[in-house]
Amino acid sequence: MQIKNVFYEGQVIWAQIDANRHLRHSAYADFCAQARSNMLDKIGLSLGRIAEAGIGPVLFREELVYLREIHLNDAVAVTVELTRYNAANSRFSFRHEIYRSDGTKCAVVTVDGAWLDLRKRKLTVLPADWQAIVEQLPRSEDYQEVST
Template structure:
């Protein structure tokens, strides 16, 4: 039985992250969410150099953000990462991230994506190590297998 691992990152919002309304601008959510996922990948040895060696890259098909509470400059925010779904070979994934101020959920960010074999330009399962890191990631309460209509 595998243990599902929690991953969180604490960030401090910066001047460059805020808009004219003095709160976190919409594009900063995507930037910080991506930064958190990249740090998670790095923590498992999947650096940009490693992805280049393996000729694999993450791609995103869809991203959504739901905003609940404003986030202001210089606030410390915790961003977590969890698995919402994988398909049969883990080549496609659905991830969710919450932006929290303490116990308060300020935003929910989700992506649906896949792993791209750069050489063949086709969707492919993740390599060993990345497969284990992904399948061991904390699962959302509504986790479900992704069922594709078409295979690539």
């Protein structure tokens, strides 16, 4: 099975395990945040570059659907795809899928967010000259361009 748009791969370590001996809930979010950071870096929008522009990402919603358990020492791969984007106000939604090395899909994580002007502490849009870079974001099959 070929998994597309993988932006994080790693081993589950002891610190990520909960009392039930499987991956703790917050570790899923950590994997996804790292995958998003890696994805942005790959297309030329490192978090450092974004911060230099006085902008930062902010999440409004994060939904995690558990499908299968992940255990200590399992290797995981995390995909990221843009599912919705509004260029007028730079709001976005990303879907992440977390797989074990045997190809089993274990979780689906969806986040909704936007870009924050770090000085004004208000939502902002990305610079217009970054639009070509944003076009490089991997899109899901059900991707929606939003214009309102």
